[in-house]
Amino acid sequence: MDLVLNVADYYFFTPYVYPSSWLEDEPLRQIIGLMVVTNLGAAILYLGLGALSYFFIFDHKLMQHPQFLENQVQREIKYALWSLPWISVPTVALFFAEVRGYSKLYDSVDESPLGWSGLIFSMVSFLFFTDMCIYWVHRFLHHKLIYKYFHKPHHVWKIPTPFASHAFHPVDGFVQGLPYHIYPFLFPLHKILYLVLYVFVNIWTISIHDGDYRVPNLMEHIINGSAHHTDHHLFFDYNYGQYFTLWDHIGGSYRYPSALMGKGPHDHIKKLMAEGKGCC
Numbered sequence: 001m002d003l004v005l006n007v008a009d010y011y012f013f014t015p016y017v018y019p020s021s022w023l024e025d026e027p028l029r030q031i032i033g034l035m036v037v038t039n040l041g042a043a044i045l046y047l048g049l050g051a052l053s054y055f056f057i058f059d060h061k062l063m064q065h066p067q068f069l070e071n072q073v074q075r076e077i078k079y080a081l082w083s084l085p086w087i088s089v090p091t092v093a094l095f096f097a098e099v100r101g102y103s104k105l106y107d108s109v110d111e112s113p114l115g116w117s118g119l120i121f122s123m124v125s126f127l128f129f130t131d132m133c134i135y136w137v138h139r140f141l142h143h144k145l146i147y148k149y150f151h152k153p154h155h156v157w158k159i160p161t162p163f164a165s166h167a168f169h170p171v172d173g174f175v176q177g178l179p180y181h182i183y184p185f186l187f188p189l190h191k192i193l194y195l196v197l198y199v200f201v202n203i204w205t206i207s208i209h210d211g212d213y214r215v216p217n218l219m220e221h222i223i224n225g226s227a228h229h230t231d232h233h234l235f236f237d238y239n240y241g242q243y244f245t246l247w248d249h250i251g252g253s254y255r256y257p258s259a260l261m262g263k264g265p266h267d268h269i270k271k272l273m274a275e276g277k278g279c280c
Helices: 002-017 027-056 060-064 072-099 116-141 152-156 162-166 170-186 191-207 226-235 246-251 265-274
Strands: none
Touching: 002 027, 002 072, 002 191, 027 072, 027 162, 027 191, 060 265, 072 162, 072 170, 116 170, 116 191, 116 246, 162 191, 170 191
């Protein structure tokens, strides 16, 4: 995150915001800068990527489903934009620790323990590590003693749109995002690759809420796509994974997507239309 902060300092904060007497490595200045960059970046990624997915990928016929809520899109956006600033507070604390040099992030490939192969290994290990952690965090959030306090707001969206991707309770959003921030404190990771993975994570989070249920046949039991995650929203106790179905298979929570069996939301809408019960 220090790369982003340095760019913001060079092009915006130093010439236009802070007095020249306030050094760029001043802790308070870094915290303020990180708060601005984190909140602005999160909003841009969420609204920008969410809008692209909503207008070009999401099938708007899903809005005819009986469980699609009135004014749902507006409600998703409103809830996400309320939640993101709260999520950013503990997130910035972790970013601040990174900027101050407490993580294992590095600048150059020469600093990688395994060179270029280390970058590939760290990318793969990042995905599998975070997928494993998120599975168990997500499953824990479904425990009956805490579900209604933190995770239930996200399950209001039975037929989610891309804008539901970040519509979490702040505690829910932070703890599910925590594995991404923990990884570079435990394992070496290139700073630019970390930023690329951070953007990828946001794209993937949106994609599993985009209503595009197509999955390559060979990957149906491996990749946790939108069809899998929609069943999680609909049936609650299945498909907790983020990218893969590995831990769902191990944990006994895997459910083959109903949409791939001709029993998904689209099929329900077609049935209602055939019975003359559709709204459009």
